[in-house]
Amino acid sequence: GDSVTQMEGPVTLSEEAFLTINCTYTATGYPSLFWYVQYPGEGLQLLLKATKADDKGSNKGFEATYRKETTSFHLEKGSVQVSDSAVYFCALSDGSGTYKYIFGTGTRLKVLA
Amino acid sequence: SAVISQKPSRDICQRGTSLTIQCQVDSQVTMMFWYRQQPGQSLTLIATANQGSEATYESGFVIDKFPISRPNLTFSTLTVSNMSPEDSSIYLCSVEAPSGGYTFGSGTRLTVV
Numbered sequence: 205g206d207s208v209t210q211m212e213g214p215v216t217l218s219e220e221a222f223l224t225i226n227c228t229y230t231a232t233g234y235p236s237l238f239w240y241v242q243y244p245g246e247g248l249q250l251l252l253k254a255t256k257a258d259d260k261g262s263n264k265g266f267e268a269t270y271r272k273e274t275t276s277f278h279l280e281k282g283s284v285q286v287s288d289s290a291v292y293f294c295a296l297s298d299g300s301g302t303y304k305y306i307f308g309t310g311t312r313l314k315v316l317a
Numbered sequence: 318s319a320v321i322s323q324k325p326s327r328d329i330c331q332r333g334t335s336l337t338i339q340c341q342v343d344s345q346v347t348m349m350f351w352y353r354q355q356p357g358q359s360l361t362l363i364a365t366a367n368q369g370s371e372a373t374y375e376s377g378f379v380i381d382k383f384p385i386s387r388p389n390l391t392f393s394t395l396t397v398s399n400m401s402p403e404d405s406s407i408y409l410c411s412v413e414a415p416s417g418g419y420t421f422g423s424g425t426r427l428t429v430v
Contacts, residue, residue: 250416
């Protein structure tokens with residue numbers, strides 16, 4: 205079945221460092237891909253999405269490109285801030301119009317001042 | 318997008334007891350979703366709740382253990398019944414976001430002792 209694999213955390217970076225959180229997926233169809241962020245004490249929030257190959261999702265300085273050839277959707281940010289400290293979840297929906305998501309296990313990011 | 322209020326935010330319960338989690342949305346929605354996030358694992362869909370009909374449960378989840386109510390278009394409850402330590406998890410409700418993806422509540426962190 206469909207699955208999402210993302211790098212284990214925690215990831216600890218200094219402020220202004222470059223961030224990459226890896227996410228790869230397996231899917232039989234044409235999934236849409238998502239990144240969600242969960243700040244401490246809050247619910248998951250949609251950070252960005254991409255619905256087809258080569259699409260780039262972006263929001264708040266974060267970017268991720270839907271790479272069908274490598275089945276990847278890596279999250280990047282050029283310069284992280286302390287306020288980016290959170291747990292990041294990669295997810296896919298199978299593209300069949302159902303509501304079902306497959307989530308990765310989450311990657312905790314800690315940014316130090 | 319919709320704002321979801323979920324309560325309680327956390328609870329510590331004795332085994333064999335039940336806990337009811339409430340989810341209130343600030344707008345009317347057709348479908349509400351309940352997820353479980355076990356320690357160190359990804360989110361798993363428990364069931365989908367439509368107003369006026371029985372909830373639809375995913376494989377591995379049954380109504381006797383996780384009864385769900387959906388009395389109107391803005392509210393739902395999930396009960397975790399006859400709890401055991403294996404039920405210790407974060408439980409989240411979610412709704413579809415108009416722009417795609419889903420909006421989540423802040424979650425209920427349940428510890429069963």
